Amino acid sequence: MSKRILLIDDDAYFQDFYGNALRKAGFTVDAAANGEEALKILKENEYDLFIVDLVMPLMGGTAFLKAIRRRKTPRIVLTGLGGETDKEDARKAGAVRFLEKAQTTPAELVAEVQGVLGA
Secondary structure (H helix, E strand, C coil): CCCCCEEEEHHHHHHHHHHHHHHHHEEEEECCCCCHHHHHHCCCCCHHHHHHHHHCCCCHHHHHHHHCCCCCEEEEEECCCCCCHHHHHHHHCCCEEEEEHCCHHHHHHHHHHHHHHHC
């Protein structure tokens, strides 16, 4: 059975860009456009990993990470931000990896995901 990933990003391009690479690597990928939508999806589904952007409308990534703090599900932040404060905030909110979109190819994301999930 493939591992399930919830990719949370408000940009459909990035949902497709990274989501397709993860699917080709054998993962099941669902997408949400913001943290609020992701919380609704979590009421009906369980995931092995969350990949979260930080800047999104309604509920951003840091607020989402804080909302799911009690879950043991690993989280990777994949964002356009790259400041030290952003990285520290993400770590404090439970992120196990912090990746910048401008520096992360789909293949690199797949490798990070495989490392986190032990796949």
